[in-house]
Amino acid sequence: MKVFSRLLILLALPFCTNPRVSDADNALFDHSLDLLAAKQLDSVQSIAGQLLKKHKDVPEFYDLRGLLQQEKKQADSALEDFNTAIKMSPKRSIFYAHRAGLYMDMQMPDKAIRDYxxxxxxxxxxxxxxQLICSRGSARKMKRDFQGAYDDYMEGFHFDSTNVDVLSSLGGVLDDLGREQEAILYLERAIHISPDDMPANVNLGFRYLSLGDYEKAIRLFNHALEIDPDQPLAYNNRGYAEYKLNKLQDALKDITHSLSLYPDNSYAYKNRALVYLALKQQDKACDDLQRAAGLHYTARYGNEVDQLIAEHCR
Incomplete structure (x- = not known):
């Protein structure tokens, strides 16, 4: 993943309105949502188990457990719970949105679009x-339907032209469409509205990478990391800028740290492979290129990894 898209949103969690659920259990459900947001997953699992043991006919509780399983990277179990919630309440928008988010995690944008x-x-x-239309735009971007993504983001922009998430996402997809200067305008507008918005800083930094202004890109990534010191995309992109400036050890350190934070990032493996090639460490480069290929780099970003494998690893 080369840029940050925050429009893969966890939509507002559902309220439980089942009249058979006691006030105490409703309060417990509400508390579990706070715990889920705080990543206290063991506590959420305990509460979800209690609620489902007492109430096997409440779809919100299956949806809650699905969100928990998604956070725990247990996709099959999460999908089963989301399917159950939808089967029990097939007109609840939020349940489809949550299943769509899971499909995004599973790199299945067509199914995500259907659910959105x-x-x-x-x-x-x-x-x-x-919000849902913009999230659908992110799914379309994932399947490389950049014009469709742009159209969805523009619907969000016309609804609220000051929404920083929408501005940042527009900046990302405009670059994919080859409209770099327009992309920069939207991203600079986002940062003008919210200077410490981390995704906008990461996305604008990537735009300057594309233009070859590596020093300016690094300054933006540095600022993003001041805001969020554990942001893997900022480390990866800063590492690529350092690679382009021939600061190879700095690049290797940053990209490796990025992968420790986000080990499924095919783009980071490709970037680290480039560093290893520059360091004349071909075996390590080929290992990383194979990992990038296994993480579906080509489907998401194009054939650069395939070309590098053909050139260096045969």
């Missing part, structure tokens, strides 16, 4: 509708 369409069909309220 169903979520949009059942949603109440313009704000949530446009």
């Amino acid at each position: 369409n169903l979520a949009i069909a059942h949603v109440d309220g313009d704000t949530m509708r446009y």
Whole structure:
């Protein structure tokens, strides 16, 4: 992943409105949502188990457990719970949105788009509708339908032209469409509205990488890391800028740290392979290129990894 897209949103979690659920259990459910946001997953698992043991007919509790399983990287179990929630309440927009988010994690954008369409069909309220449309745009971007993603993001922009998430996502997809200067305008607008917005800083930094202004890109990535010291995309992109400046050891350190934070990033493996090639460490480079290929680099970003394997690893 080369840029940051924050529009893969965890939409507002569902309220439990089942009249058979006691006030105490409703309060416990609400508390579990706070715990989930705080990543206290063991506590959430305990509460979800209690609630489902007492209430096997409440879809919100299956949805809760699905979100928990998703956080724990247990995709099959999460999918089963989301399917159950949808089967029990097939007109709840939020359940389709959550399953779509899981499909995004699973690199299955077509299924995500289908679910976002169903979520949009059942949603109440313009704000949530446009959030869903923008999330669908991120799914379209994942499948490299950049024009479709742009169209969705623009719907969000026309609804709220000051939304930093939308501005940042527009900046990302415009670069994919070859409209770099427009991309920079949207991203600079996002940073003008919110100077410490980390995704906008990462995305703008990537735009300057594309333009070859590596020093400016590094300054933006440095600022992003001041905001969030554990942001893997900022480390990866800063490492690539350092590679282009022939600061190979700095690049290797940054990209390796990025992979420790986000080990499924095919783009980072490709970048580290470039560093290893520059260091004349071909075996390590080929290992990383094979990892990038196994993480579906080509489907998401193009054929650069395939070309590098053909050139250096045969």
